[in-house]
Amino acid sequence: MDNNKSLNIILKKLKNGDQDIFEKIYLEYHEILCIFLLSYTNDKNLIEDIVHDVFIKLWNKRKTVNITTSIKSYLYRSAYNKFIDTHREQKKQTEMLSSYYYTAVMQAINIDHSKKDDIVNKLDTCIKSLPKKCKNVFIKNKIEGQKYHQISQDLNISLKTVEGHITKAYKLIKGCLQINNF
Incomplete structure (x- = not known):
C-alpha cells in the first residue's frame, strides 16, 4: 500500500x-x-x-x-x-537498401558486355568520388560485407550514422550514374 x-x-x-x-x-x-x-x-x-x-x-x-x-x-x-x-526499423531499412543494390546488380548483368565495362568503371569512379567517411562505410558494408553494427563498433559511430552514410552513398551514386546516362 x-x-x-x-x-x-x-x-x-x-x-x-x-x-x-x-x-x-x-x-x-x-x-x-x-x-x-x-x-x-x-x-x-x-x-x-x-x-x-x-x-x-x-x-x-x-x-x-x-x-x-x-x-x-x-x-x-x-x-x-x-x-x-x-531493431525492426533498421532491419527493414537494411532489407530495402539490399533490394536496391540487388536490383542494380541484376540490371548490370542484363546489359551487353561492352556497356558493362563502362558502367563498372563509372560505378567505381562514383564510389571513389563519395565523401571520405561515406565511402569508407559504403565499402565496408557493400564490398567487404560487414554488418552495420560491426561498422558502428569499428568506426566508433552510431548505427544511425552508419545508416545515414549508406543512404547518402546510394543517393550520390545514383545521381552520379544518372548524370552520365547509365
Missing part, C-alpha cells in the same frame, strides 16, 4: 511538471536501463539514444502517462519496446 501511495505522489508531481522529480527518476534509472539494454546490443550509442528517447517520451507524455505497476517496470518495458522498434 505504501508503494502504491508513493507511486501516486511521484506520478502526481510528474504530471504537474515537477522537474526535480523527473531528474530524480532520470538519475535513478538511466544507468540501470543502459545496463539492461546491454543484454540486447553492445552498441553503446544506440543504447544511449534509446534510453534518452524513453526519458524524453516520459517527459513529453507526463500528463497522460498511465503507470499502474511501478516506474521501474514502465521504464524497462518502454526501453525494451523502443529497442525492438529500432
Whole structure:
C-alpha cells in the first residue's frame, strides 16, 4: 500500500511538471536501463539514444502517462519496446537498401558486355568520388560485407550514422550514374 501511495505522489508531481522529480527518476534509472539494454546490443550509442528517447517520451507524455505497476517496470518495458522498434526499423531499412543494390546488380548483368565495362568503371569512379567517411562505410558494408553494427563498433559511430552514410552513398551514386546516362 505504501508503494502504491508513493507511486501516486511521484506520478502526481510528474504530471504537474515537477522537474526535480523527473531528474530524480532520470538519475535513478538511466544507468540501470543502459545496463539492461546491454543484454540486447553492445552498441553503446544506440543504447544511449534509446534510453534518452524513453526519458524524453516520459517527459513529453507526463500528463497522460498511465503507470499502474511501478516506474521501474514502465521504464524497462518502454526501453525494451523502443529497442525492438529500432531493431525492426533498421532491419527493414537494411532489407530495402539490399533490394536496391540487388536490383542494380541484376540490371548490370542484363546489359551487353561492352556497356558493362563502362558502367563498372563509372560505378567505381562514383564510389571513389563519395565523401571520405561515406565511402569508407559504403565499402565496408557493400564490398567487404560487414554488418552495420560491426561498422558502428569499428568506426566508433552510431548505427544511425552508419545508416545515414549508406543512404547518402546510394543517393550520390545514383545521381552520379544518372548524370552520365547509365
